Amino acid sequence: MLSYAIVFLIIALVAALFGFGGIASASAGIAQILFFVFLVLFVGALVLRVLRR
Incomplete structure (x- = not known):
């Protein structure tokens, strides 16, 4: 699940870089x-x- 969060974060950063708000x-x-x-x-x-312990 953490890997999915990181993937979406990278997508957000790339989209922001290209101006897709x-x-x-x-x-x-x-x-x-x-x-x-x-x-x-x-x-x-x-x-x-x-x-449990």
């Missing part, structure tokens, strides 16, 4: 959502690991 904004938004989902899942996995 709408595509850059959408890709950055998707990358941000995927990154936060990754963080939530990561923290959840850490909590479950601590609770």
Whole structure:
């Protein structure tokens, strides 16, 4: 999931570089959502690991 967020971030940066503001904004938004989902899942996995021990 983190790799998808990085891919969308790169797409957003390239689109912004070429002046496609709408595509850059959408890709950055998707990358941000995927990154936060990754963080939530990561923290959840850490909590479950601590609770199992």
